[in-house]
Amino acid sequence: MKLNNLATNRIPWVNDNGTVISSRIRLARNISKVPFPCKASKNEQAGVFDAIVGVIPEIIELRNAQVLRLNDYDKIDRRLLMERHLVSYDLASKATGEPGLIFNSNEEVSVMVNEEDHYRLQSISQGLSIAHSWNMLSAIDDSLNEKLNFAFHERYGFLTSCPTNTGTGLRASCLLHLPALAMTESMEKLVSGLLKMNISVRGFYGEGSQPLGDIFQVSNAVSLGKSETELIENFEKIVETVIKYEQEAKNKISMGTLKARMEDRISRAYGILTHARAIDSEEAIGHLTKLKLTDDMGMNLSFNRDQLDQLVFIIQPGHLQEMENSILEETRRDIYRAEFIRKRLFN
Amino acid sequence: MLCNICNKNEATIFFKGVFNKQMLKINLCEECGRKKGVEIKPGFALEEFISNFSAFNAPAPCHKDLKSKKSLICPGCGITYSEFRQSGKLGCSNCYSAFSTYMTPLLEKIHGTSRYTGKKYKPSRQFEEHDYLKIKYSQLKKELENSLKKEQYEQAAQLRDKIRDIKKKLKTA
Numbered sequence: 473m474k475l476n477n478l479a480t481n482r483i484p485w486v487n488d489n490g491t492v493i494s495s496r497i498r499l500a501r502n503i504s505k506v507p508f509p510c511k512a513s514k515n516e517q518a519g520v521f522d523a524i525v526g527v528i529p530e531i532i533e534l535r536n537a538q539v540l541r542l543n544d545y546d547k548i549d550r551r552l553l554m555e556r557h558l559v560s561y562d563l564a565s566k567a568t569g570e571p572g573l574i575f576n577s578n579e580e581v582s583v584m585v586n587e588e589d590h591y592r593l594q595s596i597s598q599g600l601s602i603a604h605s606w607n608m609l610s611a612i613d614d615s616l617n618e619k620l621n622f623a624f625h626e627r628y629g630f631l632t633s634c635p636t637n638t639g640t641g642l643r644a645s646c647l648l649h650l651p652a653l654a655m656t657e658s659m660e661k662l663v664s665g666l667l668k669m670n671i672s673v674r675g676f677y678g679e680g681s682q683p684l685g686d687i688f689q690v691s692n693a694v695s696l697g698k699s700e701t702e703l704i705e706n707f708e709k710i711v712e713t714v715i716k717y718e719q720e721a722k723n724k725i726s727m728g729t730l731k732a733r734m735e736d737r738i739s740r741a742y743g744i745l746t747h748a749r750a751i752d753s754e755e756a757i758g759h760l761t762k763l764k765l766t767d768d769m770g771m772n773l774s775f776n777r778d779q780l781d782q783l784v785f786i787i788q789p790g791h792l793q794e795m796e797n798s799i800l801e802e803t804r805r806d807i808y809r810a811e812f813i814r815k816r817l818f819n
Numbered sequence: 820m821l822c823n824i825c826n827k828n829e830a831t832i833f834f835k836g837v838f839n840k841q842m843l844k845i846n847l848c849e850e851c852g853r854k855k856g857v858e859i860k861p862g863f864a865l866e867e868f869i870s871n872f873s874a875f876n877a878p879a880p881c882h883k884d885l886k887s888k889k890s891l892i893c894p895g896c897g898i899t900y901s902e903f904r905q906s907g908k909l910g911c912s913n914c915y916s917a918f919s920t921y922m923t924p925l926l927e928k929i930h931g932t933s934r935y936t937g938k939k940y941k942p943s944r945q946f947e948e949h950d951y952l953k954i955k956y957s958q959l960k961k962e963l964e965n966s967l968k969k970e971q972y973e974q975a976a977q978l979r980d981k982i983r984d985i986k987k988k989l990k991t992a
Contacts, residue, residue, distance in 0.1 A: 629937055
């Protein structure tokens with residue numbers, strides 16, 4: 473465990489309140505003539521890592537970035553980085569090759585090295601701010617383009633290991649909290665509607681995961697045939713529509729018979745969080761996200777509102793163990809988590 | 820929404836794509852999904868499903884076709900077309916030309932088109948060679964370290980010569 477300091481910092485991309493928790497944009501890039509990570513030897517992957525480390529001093533946004541060779545970091549450190557959305561599940565669990573991470577001090581810009589592609593440049597920020605993130609990421613991409621030579625095809629665009637990313641290599645995504653749509657059982661309709669517009673909906677941890685605490689990740693499913701700006705504008709418009717639907721569902725709940733049921737859920741969550749003596753991450757996330765709705769429902773419950781949004785993410789195993797600076801097995805972790813939540817929320 | 824395959828269970832897995840210029844949706848229950856190769860686990864990627872997915876809807880290939888597809892090998896990384904179909908991942912940028920007959924239709928299936936209209940990008944020739952050398956350089960240095968550790972001095976000497984050559988080239992570039 474080497475990243476204790478990082479764990480004590482607030483997660484910068486967590487929006488206090490609001491349907492959109494965070495926005496992320498990423499670009500997939502590969503060095504020309506070097507096999508993609510799935511076929512590259514460890515030495516080739518190390519070369520890919522060295523190539524970008526060699527040029528970052530020349531890139532303003534990454535000049536003081538931290539460089540981590542993930543092979544030097546244990547499971548808990550990697551788990552922490554995943555919880556802070558600096559690395560994906562795939563990179564965090566990569567046991568072979570030369571996985572790496574480069575990130576700037578405010579954690580807004582990062583580069584995953586040797587995940588599925590050589591480089592995944594990403595920018596994460598609070599709320600709905602994809603256009604802003606894109607301007608910054610595009611500038612970094614331009615500087616890298618001048619210094620490294622990327623695999624590019626006249627017809628197909630940037631070449632990536634998986635054809636779902638070919639073209640712009642761009643994936644825009646938002647983490648959305650949609651409790652009202654979930655309660656009014658509108659998620660299924662929404663998901664199939666979004667799919668028609670080439671938007672994928674995923675769970676709490678992104679690809680392949682289940683929704684937790686009514687938090688969903690939406691992202692564009694298409695990366696070819698449209699310009700980056702078109703993809704982003706289109707995506708933002710769709711996210712704005714989802715926000716509108718969620719607000720409408722909230723209004724519907726607060727005026728109708730569902731209000732009592734929602735208040736009941738929030739109060740039960742409050743009761744459990746104030747009294748639980750052991751709680752796992754999944755259950756805690758479910759209850760904490762319920763408390764986010766007290767204002768919408770006009771309820772007056774006493775707890776530290778400014779702690780709530782961060783808590784949803786920092787009660788996960790990586791953060792807890794790093795903050796406590798010791799390896800805690802599951803049962804002890806659940807006990808510590810219940811106490812940690814009580815201290816932060818109700819003290 | 821019921822599963823499209825068994826028509827009994829509630830569908831929990833939803834896929835959508837453009838196939839043969841037609842919008843197609845598949846809704847599967849967990850059981851049928853598993854039978855079709857969809858495993859619900861962290862890290863499950865759509866790409867793992869691509870190959871099965873395209874096989875679902877593509878007209879049945881004749882045997883000759885299948886044979887030639889299977890025997891296609893990328894000279895760049897040695898991956899075969901059937902390996903790609905299994906993993907959903909290409910091994911290097913050369914794969915796009917090695918499997919070119921199948922790449923354009925596949926990209927059209929996924930994205931609705933295969934024509935790039937994004938940022939203009941002009942790879943610069945002088946950087947190309949330079950980049951490659953830099954990567955080769957650090958790769959050889961690591962190999963040298965390893966062979967010194969293993970006390971394989973003959974191999975180390977050869978590596979040192981190679982490194983010296985690359986250093987020269989890098990200086991003149």
